[in-house]
Every structure is written in C-alpha cells, then in structure tokens.
Amino acid sequence: DTAVSQTPKYLVTQMGNDKSIKCEQNLGHDTMYWYKQDSKKFLKIMFSYNNKELIINETVPNRFSPKSPDKAHLNLHINSLELGDSAVYFCASSGRIYGYTFGSGTRLTVV
Amino acid sequence: ELKVEQNPLFLSMQEGKNYTIYCNYSTTSDRLYWYRQDPGKSLESLFVLLSNGAVKQEGRLMASLDTKARLSTLHITAAVHDLSATYFCAVDHAGAQKLVFGQGTRLTINP
Numbered sequence: 001d002t003a004v005s006q007t008p009k010y011l012v013t014q015m016g017n018d019k020s021i022k023c024e025q026n027l028g029h030d031t032m033y034w035y036k037q038d039s040k041k042f043l044k045i046m047f048s049y050n051n052k053e054l055i056i057n058e059t060v061p062n063r064f065s066p067k068s069p070d071k072a073h074l075n076l077h078i079n080s081l082e083l084g085d086s087a088v089y090f091c092a093s094s095g096r097i098y099g100y101t102f103g104s105g106t107r108l109t110v111v
Numbered sequence: 112e113l114k115v116e117q118n119p120l121f122l123s124m125q126e127g128k129n130y131t132i133y134c135n136y137s138t139t140s141d142r143l144y145w146y147r148q149d150p151g152k153s154l155e156s157l158f159v160l161l162s163n164g165a166v167k168q169e170g171r172l173m174a175s176l177d178t179k180a181r182l183s184t185l186h187i188t189a190a191v192h193d194l195s196a197t198y199f200c201a202v203d204h205a206g207a208q209k210l211v212f213g214q215g216t217r218l219t220i221n222p
Contacts, residue, residue, distance in 0.1 A: 031208055041148075043212040046148055082194055090153065092210075100144070100201075101208055102154045 001028050006091045006103035013081055016109055020077045021106045023091030030095060031055070032074040034066060037088040037105070046089075049074055081110045113138045113204045117213035125221055127189055132216045134183040134200035142203040143183045144210065145174050147196045154199065157185075190220045 006023040013019050024105045025032060033056075034046040034111060048056040063079045091103040114137040115194045124130050134143070142161055146154040158167045160176035160183060167174050171194065173186045178187055201210040 033209070041215045041217075043154075043199065043201075043215075045209045045211075048209055050208065094208075097157060099156065101156075104153045107151075 003092055003101050004067070004091055004103040006089075006106055008106060009104060010107050010109075012109045012111065015081055017081050018077070018079045019081060019108070020075055021089055021091075021108075022073070022074050023103055024073045025091075025093040025101070026072065026091055027095060027101060029093035029101070030071060031093060032071070033066065033092040033100075034074065034076050035090040035092060035102075037090060039087070043090070047074075047076075048110060078108075081108075083110050086110045113140070113202060113211045115200060115202050115211050115213040117198075117200055117216050119182055119216060120214055121217050121219075123219045123221065124187075126191055129189065130187050132185040132187075132198055132200075132218075134185070134202075134213055136181050136183075136202045138204075139180075140178075140181075140202040140204065143176055144201045144203070145183070145185055146199045146201065148199065148215070149196050157198075167199075187218075192220050192222060194218065195220045 004025045031050045037043045041057045046060045052068045053070050061068045065077045066072045087108050088105045090105050092100050094100045116135045145157040158174040164180040171188045176183045177218045197215045199215045201212045
C-alpha cells in the first residue's frame, strides 16, 4: 500500500481556473506538508499541518488554500491559476519518530 | 533563517571515480537527511543522520555529519551509471517542524 498518495499525478489547466490536489497518508503521522518544486528543482515548503491545525504558512499567495479534514488528509486548492504556478507539488508526512515520507508528486502545468 | 547550501550543483563524472557532495547549513538542527530524486519521480530517502560524527553507508554511498562545522558530506565510491540522479540534502529545522532543502546536486555518471 502506498504510504503517501496524492492525486492527480498530472494536471494541465488554463490560466484563471481553480483546481485541487488531494493527499492522503496511511502512516498514522501527525504532521503533513505541501512542498513546491520549481523548474530549477528547488524544493520549498508551502504549508504544514499538525493534527488538522495549520502550523506553517510560508508566504504563499492567498490563492492557495490548504484544507485538512482529518490528520490523514491534506488537500490543496488553488484559485485563479497563473502561469507561474506551474511546478511539481509534493505532499509529505512525518511522525514522532524521525523521517519524512513524500508522495509521488503532482505535475501542474498552467497554459 | 535556516539556509542549506550544497555544492557542487552539477557534477559530471566517469564511472569508477570517487567524488563528494557537500552540504552546509546555517543554524542548529536536529537531523540531516539525504534524498535521491530521479527525473519525474519522487524523493527517495537515502540517509538520516542524527548526531555529530554519524556515518552511514549503503552500497557505494556514504554520508557523514559534523554538527560543529554544520557540514554533511555524501561520498560516492567507484561511481556507476545507475547513480545518476539529483541528490538533495535537507535539514530538519529544530522546533519548526519543517525540512529545509539544499538546491540539489545533479549528478551525471558517464560510462
């Protein structure tokens, strides 16, 4: 079974649209994250949630809104998509014992 | 603010040679991680280094940590083509519940 699963794997959409990416983890971890990997492969944290509560919001535009209905799920909704939002978005989770587990990534292309 | 810097950013080497990737970080950290990423894939955890002087080895890869110097190294011994990938170090920001990544080192191993 996949530990951190995110859907969809690929997302191609037009500027101005609204889209969502879903993430689920079955590891029993308390903390979940969204990371963005840009075209230069640089990875930067966007949000983290601990037990459904927002912990970190790293100067991400308001168009990005995470939602955590329970500690096993962290979804990312993006409004009014822009060309610059094109990137790979990774969901991750971590627990009390060290280690982060990453999802397979969602490649978002805005045209 | 925690900063993590890797060098080199690009590394092209021949099979059979040895080389080292360096990872410097700017503030005290709990743990240091090394990840491998193949093109279009997710992040694969290679090593977690927890304490000063920690050394871990897996196959042709060996990672070490010097917390006093705030430096970790990833040493590649007798490189083979299959090790071609991008390697990231990441530091667990103490108390902040987030991973801060280096820029990544794109390693190409030529026959």
